Amino acid sequence: MATIELAHLSDHLEEDDLEATLEAVLSESGTTFTSSDEEDSEVLESTIDDDVFTDFRDRLEANDLDADVYVPVEFDDIVNVGELRVASTHALRLVLDSLREDFFVEDEEAEETEEDDIDDDFERDLADNDEASSYYADEDGGIEMKDEQLRHVWRAVFRASRESIERNMPLFLND
Numbered sequence: 001m002a003t004i005e006l007a008h009l010s011d012h013l014e015e016d017d018l019e020a021t022l023e024a025v026l027s028e029s030g031t032t033f034t035s036s037d038e039e040d041s042e043v044l045e046s047t048i049d050d051d052v053f054t055d056f057r058d059r060l061e062a063n064d065l066d067a068d069v070y071v072p073v074e075f076d077d078i079v080n081v082g083e084l085r086v087a088s089t090h091a092l093r094l095v096l097d098s099l100r101e102d103f104f105v106e107d108e109e110a111e112e113t114e115e116d117d118i119d120d121d122f123e124r125d126l127a128d129n130d131e132a133s134s135y136y137a138d139e140d141g142g143i144e145m146k147d148e149q150l151r152h153v154w155r156a157v158f159r160a161s162r163e164s165i166e167r168n169m170p171l172f173l174n175d
Contacts, residue, residue: 005042006039039169041169067092068174069084071087073088074088
């Protein structure tokens with residue numbers, strides 16, 4: 001199972017990697033990162049199916065932002081630190097916003113009022129089209145289930161990225 005975790009860099013990286021690579025690259029971009037020592041590491045999500053997580057990360061990769069660690073400072077590139085790829089949590093937020101439509105995730109206020117209308121329209125469309133009906137209504141609901149799982153991962157990463165910025169802690173996406 002894949003996990004989403006807020007943790008200190010020192011929990012996953014050697015001190016040499018931290019000092020030599022990450023700090024040097026961040027200082028070149030005009031920024032520094034110091035994690036809050038007061039915050040405890042926390043696993044935010046640990047029950048994500050590996051195949052679904054791989055599909056989600058493929059979408060991040062398509063947007064040139066698939067990384068293992070996201071730090072809450074602004075910089076442009078993905079940096080290799082040891083065996084990990086490091087990117088900006090702020091850049092992740094921008095990519096997540098652009099992926100929102102792909103995952104059919106709407107703002108929470110709009111979601112509550114429009115959800116019933118969308119479901120009714122979708123069911124009506126399926127009833128009108130036998131081919132679409134057989135496509136979306138496979139025996140185990142695999143397509144709909146995978147879409148829902150991808151939406152779940154998007155929401156979990158979106159919430160985790162917000163917490164990463166608010167708590168000034170790196171976000172780890174572990175396969």
